[in-house]
Amino acid sequence: MGVGIVLIVVGILGFIPGITTNYSELRFFGPDSKALFLNLFQVSMLLNIVQLAIGATGLTMSRTAVGARNFLMGSGLLYIVLSIYGFIVGVNSAANFLSLNTMDNWAFMVMGIVMAGAGWLMTRHLEEDVKTRSSTPGT
Structure with missing residues (x-):
């Protein structure tokens, strides 16, 4: 739930001038969008919408x-x-339709590894929970 909330907040903040610098250069998609979220991450309207959708x-x-x-x-x-x-x-x-820069690429790689790793850790605990429930009488 926390990851979803963070992604929704990031998606919304990507549309707010000041938090997103070069706001007048925000485009719907493509490498021509020169707006920068937190003055680091290149964003486009499409990327912000994708973040909102993933968060939801x-x-x-x-x-x-x-x-x-x-x-x-x-x-x-x-x-x-x-x-x-x-x-x-x-x-x-x-082909850079989401308007990703190098900082975006590294951030997405780290986020992806952390998220997939967290999901994998949950899998281990879910299997233990299922075993515990099936061995407990009356459950």
Whole structure:
């Protein structure tokens, strides 16, 4: 749930002038969007919308332990893929449709690894919980 909330907040803040510098250069998508979230991370309207959607998905899926685990692992892998894609296509490429810069790529890689790792750790505990419940009489 916390990850979902953070992603929603980041998505909203990406639309706020001052927190996002060069706001007049914010574009819907593509490498021509020169707006910078916290003066570090290149953003576009599409990237902000994607962050909002992933965050909302996280809030929805966090209602159950299995859903939270699946969200962390799935979104973690998505962020890793986006990071690798960003590194491959480069900052100024027309294929850079989300407007990712090098800082975005590294942040997405770290986020992806942490999220997928947290999901994996939840998997280990979920399996232990299932074993405990099935061995306890009356459950």
